[in-house]
Amino acid sequence: MLERFTRLFSGSAPARAPEAKTSRTGPLIALYETGIPQWTPRDYTALMREGFEQNPIVYRAIRMIAEAVASVPFLYFNGRVEMTDHPMEQLLCEPNPGDSGVSLREALIGYLLGSGNGYLECVSDTNGPRELYALRPDRMRVIPGVDGWPEAYSYSINGESVQFDMMQAGVKPILQITLFNPLSDHYGLSPISAAAYAIDVHNAASAWNKSLLDNGARPSGALVYTGTAGSTLSSDQFDRLKAELEESFQGAANAGRPLLLEGGLDWKPLSLSPKDMDFMEAKAAAAREIALAFGIPSMLLGLPGDNRHANYAEANQVFWRQTVLPLATRVHEAIAQWLAPAFGAVEVRPDLDRITALSDERAALWARINATSFLTDDEKREAVGYGAKAIKNLND
Numbered sequence: 111m112l113e114r115f116t117r118l119f120s121g122s123a124p125a126r127a128p129e130a131k132t133s134r135t136g137p138l139i140a141l142y143e144t145g146i147p148q149w150t151p152r153d154y155t156a157l158m159r160e161g162f163e164q165n166p167i168v169y170r171a172i173r174m175i176a177e178a179v180a181s182v183p184f185l186y187f188n189g190r191v192e193m194t195d196h197p198m199e200q201l202l203c204e205p206n207p208g209d210s211g212v213s214l215r216e217a218l219i220g221y222l223l224g225s226g227n228g229y230l231e232c233v234s235d236t237n238g239p240r241e242l243y244a245l246r247p248d249r250m251r252v253i254p255g256v257d258g259w260p261e262a263y264s265y266s267i268n269g270e271s272v273q274f275d276m277m278q279a280g281v282k283p284i285l286q287i288t289l290f291n292p293l294s295d296h297y298g299l300s301p302i303s304a305a306a307y308a309i310d311v312h313n314a315a316s317a318w319n320k321s322l323l324d325n326g327a328r329p330s331g332a333l334v335y336t337g338t339a340g341s342t343l344s345s346d347q348f349d350r351l352k353a354e355l356e357e358s359f360q361g362a363a364n365a366g367r368p369l370l371l372e373g374g375l376d377w378k379p380l381s382l383s384p385k386d387m388d389f390m391e392a393k394a395a396a397a398r399e400i401a402l403a404f405g406i407p408s409m410l411l412g413l414p415g416d417n418r419h420a421n422y423a424e425a426n427q428v429f430w431r432q433t434v435l436p437l438a439t440r441v442h443e444a445i446a447q448w449l450a451p452a453f454g455a456v457e458v459r460p461d462l463d464r465i466t467a468l469s470d471e472r473a474a475l476w477a478r479i480n481a482t483s484f485l486t487d488d489e490k491r492e493a494v495g496y497g498a499k500a501i502k503n504l505n506d
Contacts, residue, residue, distance in 0.1 A: 146230035180215035226298030315393035
């Protein structure tokens with residue numbers, strides 16, 4: 111009663127502020143990192159140098175996936191209606207004066223696979239987004255806000271930094287795409303990080319093979335002194351013998367050169383042991399583990415063993431279905447959602463009929479759908495990814 115009486119004589123009660131919907135766990139994240147740039151957990155430069163620059167398996171894997179994802183054609187839909195010449199499609203085809211759409215996507219996917227993070231910068235004017243740029247992930251830092259989500263990004267080069275405000279309205283200046291990382295709130299986990307031990311093993315095995323070639327493509331041996339009992343080489347004799355071996359018999363150019371021994375010296379060659387042969391198999395196993403981390407069938411990389419597919423075409427279909435298309439769809443959906451404030455909501459779908467690697471699969475689907483008698487023509491068209499056939503106006 112008292113509450114009702116107070117409301118009658120004190121005017122209308124002030125309206126409640128609308129409740130903001132956000133994650134209840136975000137503030138817990140922000141407690142220890144608000145406003146502080148969070149650095150990439152792994153050393154990106156070291157991983158790319160040991161992996162992409164020095165390991166042929168990693169280099170080929172990243173190139174294969176990046177080139178394949180960049181080549182996937184996409185269709186744009188508003189509900190069930192396909193839209194042609196959509197402005198978002200035009201922007202992705204000509205993102206900036208220095209890059210084509212394919213080169214921009216290749217760079218974005220390469221960064222994503224190398225670091226687990228891919229960044230796009232959107233340059234806008236009064237008419238909306240005009241240019242897109244792929245940014246290096248090792249130069250980008252996430253600055254979390256009070257709710258745990260990034261409130262800004264800091265991009266640094268040679269001590270100079272530029273900050274992107276993520277709180278502005280409309281299209282945000284930065285899009286971050288990450289690969290799942292269970293131990294980081296803001297950064298993704300790259301396949302190179304997961305395959306780091308296998309990469310080290312593969313690189314070490316290659317270095318071992320190089321050393322073997324430098325020594326004449328055969329294992330080393332031992333010089334045995336068989337002089338009189340109790341006698342040994344003097345320090346001068348030992349140093350002279352060592353210097354002669356290094357100058358005259360070490361290296362590939364001296365392979366097969368005869369060794370002249372004197373004074374009770376004998377050469378005992380060493381052969382490859384079964385353990386050394388297992389070492390070579392370890393290199394092949396490491397290569398298969400690297401391919402596994404990237405999701406590429408071993409057959410496509412020319413690796414021995416674990417070729418469980420009947421032929422190359424079947425392995426290629428598995429690669430496109432399990433690795434390329436999921437990644438391409440995820441990236442394009444993220445871009446479409448990012449640019450939606452400027453271009454409106456749009457659904458993106460890969461144009462499977464224009465992918466050569468899936469031509470046999472699509473032909474089988476078309477034949478199976480066309481053979482059905484209980485579907486109408488429009489239902490058949492929809493089943494293979496097309497819209498209903500347009501009805502011609504008889505008055506035209």
